[in-house]
Amino acid sequence: MITVEHLSKRYGTHPAVDDVSFTCEPGTVTGFLGPNGAGKSTTMRMICGLTPPTAGTATVAGVPYRRLGNPGRRIGVLLDASAQHAGRTGREVLTLAALTMGVDRRRVGESLDLVGLNATAAKRRVKAYSLGMRQRLGLAHALLGDPSILILDEPANGLDPEGIFWMRRLLRDFADGGGTVLLSSHLLREVEAVADQLVVIGGGRIVAQGAKAELLAASGTVVRALDAGALDLVLKRIGLTGTKATDGGVVVQAPAETVGRAAADAGLVLLELRPAGSGGLEQMFLTLTAGESVKEAVK
């Protein structure tokens, strides 16, 4: 269980995270979505007690993270796979963590096997690792203490498609066994496949959150007409504006029935009329956060 309440972080006058609240329940995977620079990593660092918040609180397993004596046994954390000493071997990194947490040294070998790093890779120094291998090492590190909660910042970065698929299975199984997972990404598609809760953040503020199924259901209707201009006029008449999807359709924030009736009344020929689903969610994600990421990019 992770509880975040009104968490805020200011750097000078710049609000990096602004009044963010959400909870992650046991048995679920929560996808934490947002473009680069939206405040995902800052929020996760505040949850883990690495960054002091300007306001608000965060608790993990009911306790502020910094009050946990040996957090590795309850919470597996991967915030940045590259933040390892370049001169240590993969096995040594895990051995140090195992010694710190007080877990059996045999767990080191098991964890390496679990994430698919073989004996040769384990003996190499981290500076020779690819980003994908670092992510695997980071996951092994997070799973080492047999935690019931996982906090992972962009763990799929640098993984190949097979690795991403493998990680989804791992996280799904972890949550199905009663674990809690908080997983961040800037790619909707990536978390959509595994998350059952979504928290969308843009410019430091939460712009949407809820069960994935609900968000998908609320993401509107795709409609495509033979005569696109006429459809625009019809939509305008009933007080709706559509946003153009990439495939030539139009996404409308209204139930299919409303749009269908209006089209029938006007005698329009429709080629497509269906719930927008994830396409609509992506559209929403882009509109809600696009302005922010552009601002971030030119800063």
Place this chain on the structure above:
Amino acid sequence: MTTLDTAPSPAVAAAGPGPRTKNVGLARLTLIELRKLADTRSGLWLLIVIALGAAGTSAILLGFASDAEQTFSGLFTFGLLPSGVLLPVLGILSMTSEWSQRTALTTFTLVPARGRVIAAKLAAGVLIALAATVMTLAFAAVANLIGIGLGGDGSWHLDAALLAQSALMEIMFVLMGLGFGALLLNSPLAIVLFFAIPTIWSILGEMIKALHSAAAWLDLNQTSIPLSETGMTGGEWARLGVSVAVWILAPLVLGTVRVLRREVS
């Protein structure tokens, strides 16, 4: 990959803060910090160079010093020079590499009580200083035996006070390195300033008349000289104490505050 491999039982997931959240013991943390000093190529080589340096000093004395100077005590005090210079670097890197290599992220995620990590680093530093002293003693003993064979003086007399003072000096310099490292959190800057500031201070103290009396109290290079001789007076201890407070305690305290407060990213 099965569910059994990773998934915790729901009972574990639901359990409140239990015995598993007990603080990590300081002894265990100290062992880990000692291990971290030697588990990278650079750290290991620094330790090897310190050992080679201690052995090298014995060779120099045996090869070039007059027979009368080849005593156990002489070999020992001269043998401490390399570790006196290099152990502080080990201390500096112990603090700064957490930030330059960004391992602070995992270190403080596993041990959120940052003060305990700092305490463990200090303890590891003291232990390694003592180990260096013992190693130098061993090298000096072997060299003295060889010296006797080569016609050196070969006296085995070593004043107990001198031994304790030498160990203290090693510890002081390691702690000073740790203090500079914690305060600056940047390896090259800390190493350069560690060697430059006391030297510059010594030169200024020599050159400028007004600083003369101040330097007698605040120049650690000067106040620590009596440590390598027997029969230190109360006044000498007082001067040493003042310069230790300025050059070792102050950086350690300020550095600790900085590490405790700093945002880790």
